[in-house]
Amino acid sequence: MLSRVANAIYWMNRYIERAENYARFIDVKLALTLDMPEGTAEQWDPLVRTTGDDAVFAERFGKPTKENVIRFLAADTDNPNSILSCLSAARQNARSVREIISSEMWEQVNRSYLTVTDAVSGGRFMQNPQGFFAEVKTASHLFGGITDATMSHGEGWHFARLGRLLERADKTSRILDVKYFILLPDVSDVGTPFDNIQWSALLKSASALEMYRKHYGRITPHQVVEFLILNPNFPRAIRYCLIKGEDSLHAISGSDGGTVQNLAERRLGRLRADLDYADIGEITAQGLHEFLDNFQAELNRVGDAIFETFFALRPVEGAMTKGDLQ
């Protein structure tokens, strides 16, 4: 498979997953706001901080009002990570590999993009944000399902899954971080009914509430964190993402489980192994935020290694270049 094509498939999937998760971020915040006790000030800046784009936001929008934050994260064409920008980029990538992916996949990306542009230009995303974010999530789920059902599960499909899962692992860690930032000023709330409401809203935003209940029953912060980080079977849990992502990476590299052929495999394998043997008590003792921060940095290094190993257009030895002009 061409490096450019693999790159486009990988990013198409990352962008679609990113758009879905941005919708989840904002959704959980909206849900939490509804349940806030009266008199508490609405805090929207933590949301921007978790995306890592707070400097850009401050420069362009200034005050972190609800409206500004939603606009920035959902509809701002100058924010390369907004939902609109992500779907536009996904569509550009899809167009450049239209002959590789199935027509059904192309049509779904195209439709999602048109739906979002429509909602943004008509202002619908602001009038009914919950409805809009539900549409974005459904569009992403549809794309995932169509991909699995219509594309051969070969190299291209594995790049698609790898992109999707790495993006999801990163974003689940950030959803947990949203809670961390919101909780921070009110340590005294821990364990109160209000705190439980917040944790279940958070689980809901990762579509995890029902699965969590089946697994643990009662909601305790400890177990919520354990479920979202360490569960090997729940598809939005970080560890699940790494296990399946590693499977795809092995399939791409053509190595069996025991061997490591390249830097990407080594880094992802190590990160996955860390989680295999991790203990939730250790993680919280270390500090959840520090743990998540460190995890995000390591995951970025995996992404860099994937780029270097498969996509980078390195100079080729013996290749003719413009310097050879006769």
Next chain:
Amino acid sequence: MQFTSYDPENFYDETFEGRGRPRPGCTLVMEKIAALTDGELKRRQQAAERVLLDMGVTFGVQGEGTSHEHIFPFDIVPRIVEAAVWERLERGLRQRVTALNCFLQDVYHDKKIIKDGIIPGDLVASSKGFLKACEGLNPPKGIWCHIAGIDLVRVADGTFHVLEDNMRCPSGVAYVLEARQVMKRTFPELFEASRVRPVDEYPGRLLDTLQCLTDRPDPTVVILTPGIYNSAYYEHSFLAQKMGVELVEGADLVAADGFVQMRTTRGLKRVDVIYRRVNDEFLDPLVFREESLLGVPGLMDAYRKGRVALANAPGTGVADDKAIYAYVEKFIRYYLGEEPVIPNVPTYLCSDEKDRAYVLDHLDQLVVKATNEAGGHGMLIGSQAGRREREEFAGRILADPRNYIAQPVLALSRVPTICGDHFEGRHVDLRPYILYGRDIHVMPGGLTRVALRKGSLVVNSCQGGGNKDTWVLSGRDKPC
């Protein structure tokens, strides 16, 4: 909708020989269409348009943000070409492509045709499509123009003429194949009843044509595209998908150790044949335009050494020059010793003193064209232009006579087309596609472009043109 009041007027109508009287080969199809209720025909027209939009059969995509993709306006009344007419066209197209290939081989080698005084040497040398860098090139199997599209028009007496040769990267074939898919869904009963020759084998034939350019077993064939912003990107992607080959951009390829290779996730992989949809001057910055980012440095070197094949060969643009076009009938006589089966349109060369005087005297009756432009650019339709515009054009001709030719305004043939709630005749042209590989194959069909505006002779899509499916009927004794 009825055809009883349909009037061919004073034009050659391809479907009707007189008011309400279809030509013999068209009777059956026209009766079936006329038997549909108005609502039913309209429903089928709309369904066809929706299918084209869903399939994303688009052209001219703009950049991000303003991405408005257009479909070709499509008319579901087919253009019918009878077996005997097509048989002659096919013969003529083979003959013309053979002669043009002889010309290309000759003009980049011994230049006998110039030495024998058939065509002036300076006319060839001054052609923008003539590339010095291609002199002495030996393309595999001596074939230069593997994929050709030759534009034909049918005039008042019903004879076809060649309007233009496209030997570089003729586009449009994807629309032909998609239009046929749509028509099969639109009129399944017509396909059962008529003997329409299939066009679907084109991608397979194209792949054969490309594969035969190398002797390597299981060769790697790719399509080289300028990228997603090119107006024909849809077609590049479509053909890659139908042939099951890689679609590559310049940056995906690298010439290393004398071979052209593509960058894959598992390292470099050798490429044997490139169907390039990038123009000559952008192919290799070491040989042609230095600033090109679309091509591959070192491509021409590998090509000269016979380590990669290109289709079409670089340098074929000289045959598209409209001043060179005027000599193609002579090429046929010179190289093949035959009379042309399909004639040229009478053409005046502004580089010729006598012709130029005539052109300047008769600007209001002629169509003037720039010799190196395509797609209806750099053109003056004298009868429709104002005095000022004609004078300005006369100035341009005098400043650079080599760059202009003129032809009489042609009364293009017409085909019935849905116009609101009735049928009206609209002018059409035809671009058949010819593949030159182990042998010459003429696709039985082609791109029929139709000028949808009443009275208009301009079929270009940017100026109110649409398309129709072209139905070539098979002879009675031939299998369908």
